Amino acid sequence: MRRFRQHVMENLGLGHLAVVPRQAPHRVVVSLQASDIPARRLKFEEELETLRELTNARVETHVMKTMSLTQQLELAGRTAVYLTPCGGGAVTGMFLPEGASIVIYYQHNGGVQNNHGTNLPAMLDWDVFSAMTHIRVHWYPMAARHDYVGQAGLLFLIKHELFLIENLPSVS
DSSP states (O other): OHHHHHHHHHHTTOTTOOBOOOSSSEEEEEEOSOOSSGGGOOOOHHHHHHHTTOSSEEEEEEOGGGSOHHHHHHHHHTOSEEEEESSGGGGGGGGOOBTOEEEEEEBTTOOEETTEEOSSOBOTTHHHHHTOTTSEEEEEEGGGTTSHHHHHHHHHHHHHHHHHHHHSOOOO
16 A cells, blocks of 8 residues: 555655654644535534544635536645545545554444444545554544543544654664
8 A cells, every 4th residue: 555655646746755754843634515415515514523622733624516627635735634534534644654643433233234334433545544554543423523522532632643653773
């Protein structure tokens, strides 16, 4: 997956965006309106309010479907932490640089099999992101979005990820 990512980035003239920048301010990108499916068409209002507490990051929101592929991949290549719902919005996260982190929100009871709801977690893209060893992947249940504990946990997670970006050696 890392070689595929680098191949695509090089062919778009973005090969220099291979490793997440270690110094603050870090770019935290929140993918808004990432799906046409209502349950995954998130505005992340609570998360954006919570992330205002970050002192070493610049939080940005983007609607990826309004951007060209090259614009999306350049944005991803300069991102330290990416928040997105699972599914189509997560695809841009596949092009994060080495050492970056992605937080993927999934529906805890939205699984479907043979066109019937299973009431199990809907963790689209699970296998693909599990193979992406050059980035840190975190799965976050959508059910945790609307309570204090979930928001406090998200803030702690993002602060920890930024600490790791600043202090851990490169993955390569």
